[in-house]
Amino acid sequence: MSTKTKTEVFIAGGGVAGLTLALKLAKHQIDVTVVEKQQGMGNVYKGELLQPKTLSIFEELEISTQINKEINPLQKIVTKEVDEKNRQLLEVVMDYSRLPIENNTAAMIPHNTLKEILLNEANRYPHFHLLQPAAFLRKEGTNEVVIKREGLESVIEANIIIGAEGRGSKVRKSVDIPLKQSTYTHQFLTVTFPSPPSLVDGEMIGNHERFLGLFPLPGGEVRSVLLIRGDEYKQMKKQGLEAFYEAYIQLKPELEGYVNQIKSWKDIQLMVPIRHTVTHYTEGNVVIIGDAAHSVHPMAGEGMNLAIQDAYVLGDLISWMYEVRRPSDYELLKWFEDVRGERVEYLSWLSHQSALIYNLRGHIPQKLRVLAIKRLALNKRLHDKQMMNIAGIGLWKFGLTDGLSAFGFGKRELSEKVLNKHMFNKKDDFPWRYKKKR
Ligand SMILES: Cc1cc2nc3c(=O)[nH]c(=O)nc-3n(C[C@H](O)[C@H](O)[C@H](O)COP(=O)(O)OP(=O)(O)OC[C@H]3O[C@@H](n4cnc5c(N)ncnc54)[C@H](O)[C@@H]3O)c2cc1C
Known part of the structure; x- marks a missing residue:
């Protein structure tokens, strides 16, 4: 074992989740260290569809100018x-x-281009540190992690530890958060x-x-x-x-x-599509985000968006903990789970449903699929709800009234006022800034 260094927030994994979180914290002058085990950007295909909520996060992170040059x-x-x-x-x-928001569009961007933009921006801040290639190995005690870099192990002391290393997260394993997995x-x-x-x-x-x-x-x-x-x-x-x-x-x-x-x-x-969920995202001073916490079926194009949205919400919570001088009051981290848990679970379920309707082969399953898609897309109420949910701008679960509406009973339209009521606002995204207690 060689050196020992210190940081405020340690992040294992420099994917979109880890880099978004690091950028948000570095902008708030919080010392953050990311370790990424791969050399370079990697060359596997990953998420490239950006939903409207994610695009609005880039605006708030002040990287829209760079992003807009690279998207379709x-x-x-x-x-x-x-x-x-x-x-x-x-x-x-x-x-x-049809979404009642200003930037009502999605966009495609090459995955590595997005990571490069996040990294270049984060590099502008002195509080951002990247160790690459370097791998998170294990956690020791509450505040220490052991990493391996150039064949040598070293220790980093951190106040908060984040697992953002994707599906196989070692940080998640180090705090024994169990995983429920389904395959297709x-x-x-x-x-x-x-x-x-x-x-x-x-x-x-x-x-x-x-x-x-x-x-x-x-x-x-x-x-x-x-x-x-x-x-x-x-x-x-x-x-x-x-x-x-x-x-x-x-x-x-x-x-x-x-x-x-x-x-x-x-x-x-x-x-190979896999869906996994976990019982909780935080354990003491450890938080898992992105694919480390949840992988969703790729059918609805949500995985990358959920990862970025997790990072953004958690970034604000940690920044606020430092602002109010309670950086080690780890109970506050549970607020992240309160905000993200239900949203992620619902989108994971929606992605799973989209996968199921294409899972069966044959003419009869196809006929049923045609019927289901028609009912969803041609009914304004269902269509609006679906778009709001997948865009990430609100949460409105389908219920019995929607079932009736699909078959022509009850209301078939949603007014803009009703839609607005289900859209996320700052109080929904960052409740710690508005409420005294959880
Ligand atoms: C083929 C494919 C297509 C997809 N299509 C879409 C899509 O269209 N839309 C969408 O929204 N999502 C899509 N996804 C999902 C999306 O890519 C992921 O949800 C997203 O990349 C998750 O980001 P992340 O940062 O949480 O994890 P990752 O992108 O997996 O990043 C984790 C990082 O951690 C690093 N790492 C791992 N272990 C360690 C360690 N021990 N120490 C240090 N670093 C470590 C890895 O090298 C990696 O760089 C797709 C995924 C795949 C595989």
């Missing part, structure tokens, strides 16, 4: 269902512009390739066997996800890339000549 705004996501001969059975549009019978293949110019909106295309999601990135590229059966990957690889191209072109013929520009299986990433 996404106003609409078109959901289609087609038969074997590619005849259209359904086309509905999930439209962000399907998998995804994901890859980015040049986009046909006709592709402007996000598209989700299903038939009785498969699902293809297409999300246009800046720079004339498109990020794609193809749903396959659990046993299909090996089979497809054996058949060769032609089988992969064919699956895409069958669902979207305009991709001919574009998807074929992928020349190696090495460029195509297999993504």
Whole structure:
């Protein structure tokens, strides 16, 4: 064991969650140390869809100018269902512009570009320190962590310890927070390739066997996800890339000549969806955020957004604890769980539901899916609620009244006043700044 250093907040993991939290704290002049085990930015595909709430967080972090140069705004996501001969059975549009907020759009950004922006901005602040490559190994006592860097172990003393190292979080394991995990019978293949110019909106295309999601990135590229059966990957690889191209072109013929520009299986990433939840996010002076605390099915494009939103809320809470000179009153950290727990759980459940409706294959499941999507998208009340929830700007759970509304009973519309009532305001996001007690 060699040196021992000190910091106020120690963060294991320099992904979007860790970097957003570090930036927020460094801006508040709180000494923060991030350890990231990978050299560079990494080259696996990760989340790239930014929901409106996340974009508003970037505004508050004063990085919108940099972000806006690198995004492709996404106003609409078109959901289609087609038969074997590619005849259209359904086309509905999930439209962000109906949200009663100023910046009513989502956006696509390459994951590493986002991390670079967060890192460059954090580097401007003297209270930000990054150790990379360096790995969190274990926690010792209440305030010490052991890290490994260049083959040597060293100790960092910290007031608050954050686990932001993704699904396999060692910080979470060090405080024995148990994990509940569920798996799916399907998998995804994901890859980015040049986009046909006709592709402007996000598209989700299903038939009785498969699902293809297409999300246009800046720079004339498109990020794609193809749903396959659990046993299909090996089979497809054996058949060769032609089988992969064919699956895409069958669902979207305009991709001919574009998807074929992928020349190696090495460029195509297999993504095995897993959903996990935990019983709690805080234990004494330890807090887990992002994928360390919850991984959600990727269908609804929420994982990265939940991670950034966690970081932003926790960043404000810790800043406030320092402002009111109670930085070691660790009971206050539970406030983070109060704010984020229910929101995350509901979005995880919604993502899970979206996954289930594509999980079953065959013509009858497809017919039921067409019916369900139609009921949701063509009923203004349900559509507005769904958009508000996935955009991250409010929480309004579906209930019995919505079930009745789906079948034409009761109110089919929500007034703007009612919608506003369910939107998050500063008091919802940062209750510690308004209430005396939890
Ligand atoms: C293929 C794919 C597609 C996805 N698509 C979407 C999408 O469209 N939209 C969306 O919102 N989400 C999506 N997600 C999910 C999203 O990428 C994650 O939810 C998000 O990256 C979580 O951020 P994080 O910072 O919590 O964790 P991560 O991004 O996993 O970052 C954790 C970091 O911690 C580091 N680390 C791990 N262990 C240690 C250690 N012991 N010491 C130090 N560092 C460590 C890792 O190297 C990593 O850099 C997708 C995920 C995948 C894999």
